[in-house]
Amino acid sequence: MLMREEQSRLLDSMLEMGDLLLESGGEISRVEDTLERMGMAYGARRVEVFVITSIISMTLAFPDGEPITETRRIHSSGSTDFYKMEKLNALSRQCCAQPLPLPELQERIDRIAAGHKPFPFVLWGSILVGGAFSVFFGGTVWDGLTAGVFGALVCLLQSRLGRTKLNTVAFNLLVSLLIGLGVGLTTAVIPGLHMDMILMGDIMLLIPGIAITNAVRNMLVGDTISGVVRLLETVIWAAALAGGIMVALVILNALR
């Protein structure tokens, strides 16, 4: 049986885990499910978890004594990191089978939290996505290569501006405006390139496709609040993306 102090440390660790899971792209139901199972595995009599995109609230009630409750505000919407999600998932499975001692649990969580996606992966991912989808939508090989170069630019902007904590709406507006102008000017200078195809490829990088998919999944499994909130969020992001591109197109039309 866990002592009172240990119970609150466990709650702390678990909230941290839920936070990471949510930020790395886990669905609401996954986070709630994971935390509930882990709480039970550690001997709680009752576990009440409530997760929405911006907050996790959790109550643990052990057979002895008062229930303890803590909430955690989730600030960053995070960047999808499937490897992190997978490791957290494995950790929770392990804990449910055989609960780890608390210091070890915390250490494992810290180690997962400290891990980052290797930057070259993200860079090459952006290049491949931009290039491949430009050709996918009917561009030539040269369009694909150009879209790849601008995909790398999107990636660099994301890693630069990401650190400034600019909100996603402003970020999407700015990046799509810059990319729109950049592609427009490049295609004006180099003949034979198709601005439309290149932009379509690079837009795929900025469209919040995974967030929309998650939002829909949330709604369908009954987490309506989070689903609606996230859907609205993604629609606003997409509108910002569209706005940036449109402003760029207007400017380019005026220059012509």
Add this chain to the structure above:
Amino acid sequence: MKESVVQLIMALIGGVGFGLLFGMHPRHLLPSALGGVLAWGIYLGMMKLTEIEFLACLVAACVAVFYAEMQARLRKTPATQFVMGGIVPLVPGGSLYRAMSCVVRGEMEAARQYGSTTLLYALAIAGGISIVLALRELQTKKQ
């Protein structure tokens, strides 16, 4: 035909790209991207058969999510990453862009058409996901 093959290859490369971008473990990259190739292949086949975009996209999304659930079970890892890989080629980036460019050029009729195509695809993807999820729910409840 040649166009379709190019699209399938690009769906594969793009799927791998998204996997890298989202920090997927390298051993899942190919299976996840193949889900996208499968989805796009089904989409192309359905378009040949019926020429109804919504239906083609819906069926393709269903197959993609089903494939994702299978992979996830096989590999004991969250299904989300495989769902992402399968859905990506269906995401209507092209029609969204065309709608915007029509708005800017003042061609509102065409813009409306591309805009509704974009929405239709988004709805079809969501519908496909929901059908498979509902079936899975039924199956787990039965057990």
